[in-house]
Amino acid sequence: MARVLEFTHNTWLVAASFAVALFAGFSGLSLLRGASLMPIVQRKFLVAVAAIVLGGGIWSMHFVAMLGLQLPELFYYDGLITLMSALVAILMVGLALLVLHFARRTPVTITAAGCIMGAGIVAMHYIGMLGMEMCGPVFRPLGVGVALVAALALSSLAVWVAYGSRTRGHILLGTLCFAAAVVSMHFIAMTGTQFYRSDVASTAGPILSNAVLAMLVTVSSFVISGVSLLSGVSFFGSGAVSNAPEPDAEAAESSPGPSATLPETSPTALPVPYERDGTTRFAESATIAAVRAEGHYTVLYTGKDKFLCPWSISEAYSRLKPHRFIRVHRSYLINPAYVSEFQRTKDTGVCFFKNTESLAKAPVSRSRLADVREALGV
Structure with missing residues (x-):
């Protein structure tokens, strides 16, 4: 029987993963403030950008934390599966945002959007984990169940806070809830995961070492942080209730x-x-x-x-x-x-x-x- 590998996390990278989730949450949620006032084409564009930022932020947070994963064996990632995990996160978040900004907001639609977003976080995490090679993960059913419940509950809370009232305070609090949902789900899931050494590697795409992954994550985190700074200029600099165009x-x-x-x-x-x-x-x-x-x-x-x-x-x-x-x-x-x-x-x-x-x-x-x-x- 294969030996279970012990693992720990680098504390600094855990903190960095939470920071990435915060930047992504703020960027995505603040970009869409007042979007209901905008023409449909502009609203679709902002929803697409916010989906990429939020979904990419979920992916970046996950892999920043995974860079901090310390195992006694070397491991790498399947590039195709890693890409699939990012695309799933973006698509699921995009679907949640479409519900929020193109359907009438009711308790049912807000809760549904939160659950879709939570399901996207869970799907991204486990698809990303399946991309690991040489140290295969094994997921315990109880761990998956608890992680899913946590993701659905915390994501729904984040959406309810951010969209229950579209004020600056609610968006900032929703940002904190979003970051907490992503980070909490990740580490709850990790507690329910065991790692075993695997001598068989069957990658469907190119091999991504931790060094290559670190460069990709650094670039994505830099872009997310830049969008966050740009969003903050308009978010804190405008006194209007919405982002509607100002009169001449x-x-x-x-x-x-x-x-x-x-x-x-x-x-x-x-x-x-x-x-x-x-x-x-x-x-x-x-x-x-x-x-x-x-x-x-x-x-x-x-x-x-x-x-x-x-x-x-x-x-x-x-x-x-x-x-x-x-x-x-x-x-x-x-x-x-x-x-x-x-x-x-x-x-x-x-x-x-x-x-x-x-x-x-x-x-x-x-x-x-x-x-x-x-x-x-x-």
């Missing part, structure tokens, strides 16, 4: 009213009519912070000014909905790009505005709370 800086400083003539609009802008001095003029939809019902008409709020629009609130909603306006109350439409703060008040809510002196806030009815929270990413 020059217009915000001077707070002008809408243009007196039909503006040169961008392809995604809509000219909105209003009455002034007995003539009909037009405002670009991107300059409008909110629309309020006024009998059979509506009032447009832009900068310091407000103007009477001939559209009814229903017509305004029908025309402005494709331009990212949302209905928050039977009498109010808002442009999420101008929202600076959202407050929940029992069964209703309030949206506060920036650069809009003509309107400080707009009420949110109970039936519209879910739509507002989804649009603002909170």
Whole structure:
């Protein structure tokens, strides 16, 4: 019977693996802050980038910890299986993020996303371990079961914390929970794993020594850390609730009213009519912070000014909905790009505005709370 190999871990590399998980978690979760406000194409791109960062972070954390694994025998990795472990992590995390950012967020979808992410962590770990050569791992069923439960529970907790409310504090706490989920699952699984010397090597791909693996992990960790630093600039430097595009800086400083003539609009802008001095003029939809019902008409709020629009609130909603306006109350439409703060008040809510002196806030009815929270990413 083959002898069980004793193993230990390098303490510094264990700490480094936790740091990598923290950087990856922060990068992926902060990149997607406010993504619900973005066009679908841009949202898909950010989800793909975040999936690569989070999935690559899970993979990097695992192999940083494996570099710290100290066995009495030399071992190496099958390059193909090692690559498969990284791709599985990225795909599973990507699926979880798609659920979070393209499906309606409910307790069921949030929990499902957390479980998918946890399953991805477990799958990446055990596929990566199967790539070991010369020191074959043997997994005890109890260890696998405990690791799976830990991964599902902690990943679900991380997603609930990060997506229960999309504030900076929740994202930072979710980052900590994500790192704890990845690292805890890894070492729980390792306690349920035994190693035996194997003289038979059957690699399906190129051989990866610890030295080559160390270089790959160093590069991936460097990229993740760089993305984390870049994410931190916008994450801590913006005071807005979301990452929605800011209004034109020059217009915000001077707070002008809408243009007196039909503006040169961008392809995604809509000219909105209003009455002034007995003539009909037009405002670009991107300059409008909110629309309020006024009998059979509506009032447009832009900068310091407000103007009477001939559209009814229903017509305004029908025309402005494709331009990212949302209905928050039977009498109010808002442009999420101008929202600076959202407050929940029992069964209703309030949206506060920036650069809009003509309107400080707009009420949110109970039936519209879910739509507002989804649009603002909170």
